[in-house]
Amino acid sequence: MSDTVLYAVDGGVATLTLNRPDKLNAFTAEMHSALAAALDRAASDSAVRAILLTGAGRAFCAGQDLEDVGGLAPGEAADLGQAIDRLYNPLVRRLRGLDLPVVCAVNGVAAGAGANIALACDLVIAARSARFIQAFAKIGLVPDSGGTFFLPRLVGEARAKGLAMLGDALGAEQALAWGLIWAVTDDEALAQEAAALATRLAAAPTRGLALTKQAIQAAAENGLDAQLDLERDLQREAGRTHDHREGVQAFLEKRKPVFRGN
Numbered sequence: 675m676s677d678t679v680l681y682a683v684d685g686g687v688a689t690l691t692l693n694r695p696d697k698l699n700a701f702t703a704e705m706h707s708a709l710a711a712a713l714d715r716a717a718s719d720s721a722v723r724a725i726l727l728t729g730a731g732r733a734f735c736a737g738q739d740l741e742d743v744g745g746l747a748p749g750e751a752a753d754l755g756q757a758i759d760r761l762y763n764p765l766v767r768r769l770r771g772l773d774l775p776v777v778c779a780v781n782g783v784a785a786g787a788g789a790n791i792a793l794a795c796d797l798v799i800a801a802r803s804a805r806f807i808q809a810f811a812k813i814g815l816v817p818d819s820g821g822t823f824f825l826p827r828l829v830g831e832a833r834a835k836g837l838a839m840l841g842d843a844l845g846a847e848q849a850l851a852w853g854l855i856w857a858v859t860d861d862e863a864l865a866q867e868a869a870a871l872a873t874r875l876a877a878a879p880t881r882g883l884a885l886t887k888q889a890i891q892a893a894a895e896n897g898l899d900a901q902l903d904l905e906r907d908l909q910r911e912a913g914r915t916h917d918h919r920e921g922v923q924a925f926l927e928k929r930k931p932v933f934r935g936n
């Protein structure tokens with residue numbers, strides 16, 4: 675595996691670290707394939723029950739590496755749709771479709787596709803000094819990687835348009851206040867807090883979390899009737915898991931549950 679994405683497993687958590695710190699972890703095709711491989715590896719390891727995505731150095735991710743757009747020279751006309759089709763859309767679909775909770779620890783600036791990939795994760799925790807930038811506006815592009823889907827749903831159309839059309843940096847505290855992300859921590863505490871969050875999720879009823887993720891994501895497109903039907907179907911499945919039985923049993927016995935993840 676390329677060292678553009680570091681991979682480590684501890685306590686049921688696979689930590690994936692974007693690792694091109696000199697370029698603020700901007701995406702190259704190589705980093706895309708390393709990330710895809712790391713996600714596959716985590717998903718196929720039964721010991722892994724949560725994923726933590728973060729960046730090395732002072733940034734989370736500066737989006738597409740603008741010096742490496744499809745192997746073309748900077749400024750040369752490229753079919754950007756191809757890069758989206760081959761690299762970014764599969765990544766967003768993978769993150770949303772994973773049956774594991776994905777925590778994103780935004781350790782610094784998250785710009786362009788980097789910001790929207792963070793938003794595609796399940797729980798986003800950011801360092802106080804982190805910033806979210808819809809940098810597309812500054813280079814004549816459209817927010818991609820799900821940005822036009824996530825932003826209005828998370829912060830409403832007015833703020834989504836302001837962020838997307840102005841491309842100004844949104845600080846972590848403001849992002850929290852607007853409901854864009856789950857939590858903010860002191861910079862020095864981010865790694866520990868994010869690991870604690872992911873470790874907590876890794877000890878939770880994994881199948882129930884996967885079904886919950888599926889239901890909440892489906893709600894973005896379903897009407898109430900369809901959503902009620904979906905909840906019934908997913909609850910039927912959740913009700914058949916070991917972890918549901920264990921949770922109820924532990925409650926009745928007044929002890930802490932031990933979830934297996936199935």
Ligand code: LHQ
Pocket residue numbers: 696697698700736737738739740741743754757758762783785786787788807809810813815818
């Ligand atoms: C970079 C980058 C970068 C290369 C920092 N590329 N080197 C999808 C499909 C296909 C094509 C197009 O795009 C997309 C989706 C997208 O993501 S489009 C958006 C692409 N990203 C951007 O436009 C953000 C560009 N970066 C910035 O605006 C700034 O670097 C930010 C605001 C992120 C950080 O600013 P500073 O903290 O002042 O850092 P810096 O600008 O000095 O960057 C440090 C180094 O990282 C520097 O390299 P150098 O060799 O001079 O030290 C930058 O050139 C490099 N870098 N982002 N995206």
